[in-house]
Amino acid sequence: MLEVKNLKKRFGDFEAVKGISFSVSKGEVLGFLGPNGAGKSTTMRMITGFLPPSEGTALICGHDITADPVEAKKCLGYLPESAPSYRAMVVEEYLAFIAEIRGFRGAKRREAVERAIAKARLEPVARKTIETLSKGYRQRTCFAQAIIHDPAVLIMDEPTDGLDPNQKYAVREMIKEMSAEKAIVISTHILEEVDAVCTRAIVIADGEIKADGTPAKLKAMDPSGRLDTVFRNLTCKDGGKEATK
Numbered sequence: 001m002l003e004v005k006n007l008k009k010r011f012g013d014f015e016a017v018k019g020i021s022f023s024v025s026k027g028e029v030l031g032f033l034g035p036n037g038a039g040k041s042t043t044m045r046m047i048t049g050f051l052p053p054s055e056g057t058a059l060i061c062g063h064d065i066t067a068d069p070v071e072a073k074k075c076l077g078y079l080p081e082s083a084p085s086y087r088a089m090v091v092e093e094y095l096a097f098i099a100e101i102r103g104f105r106g107a108k109r110r111e112a113v114e115r116a117i118a119k120a121r122l123e124p125v126a127r128k129t130i131e132t133l134s135k136g137y138r139q140r141t142c143f144a145q146a147i148i149h150d151p152a153v154l155i156m157d158e159p160t161d162g163l164d165p166n167q168k169y170a171v172r173e174m175i176k177e178m179s180a181e182k183a184i185v186i187s188t189h190i191l192e193e194v195d196a197v198c199t200r201a202i203v204i205a206d207g208e209i210k211a212d213g214t215p216a217k218l219k220a221m222d223p224s225g226r227l228d229t230v231f232r233n234l235t236c237k238d239g240g241k242e243a244t245k
């Protein structure tokens, strides 16, 4: 459902993403792991058509995001790193507005909004203004926006960042609930997220893929069997010794 082909991004002389390729099938939840600055958001912004790649492209259900962005985006939901910017809007009206942009009209639009509110469990706040919501509900509003057209491919950039443990749990449950029917990519630097929701993980550092496999396969890369050790070995030049001094 998602095929990422040799994506590269240069900002001036600096190469932030250095040729990333991977595929995600229906039913997979891929954890995109890496330290801050690894290139996770840049890669996701290229996959979702918000940033033109310097080289390479991504196919969303067979549609090329560079050559055919309109068709590709119909199959794609994106939860960006930052919260929604329409702070003064009521949740329900905001979602109706997003549905309208997505091409839903009349009863279809109402249905899409109701479905997204139910899936993101937003019923208690549907009539409230976004700026009055807790961080958890604001994140769920963002989540509802990303799934309003029931996309086959869902890309989420640090979906649980800044949430409390209960809110994190709720978001992970929503992701799991939808995972059978979709190809999902979530970026994170929280390693427990991998065990909680991912069927597979890719570790990136310095704009390159360092490992790709099931959580069990990644853990087996170090005798300790610990994901945090494997992550440090892959993403720190000195294996993390400097950071622990």
Ligand code: ADP
Pocket: 011, 016, 034, 035, 036, 037, 038, 039, 040, 041, 042, 043
């Ligand atoms: P991550 O999401 O993994 O934390 P990013 O993809 O945001 O990392 O950033 C990867 C690298 O690219 C960082 O070094 C960052 O400073 C740089 N970068 C990101 N966006 C820009 C930009 N618009 N201009 C210049 N450098 C950028």
Ligand code: MG
Pocket: 040, 041, 042, 081, 157
């Ligand atoms: Mg980021």
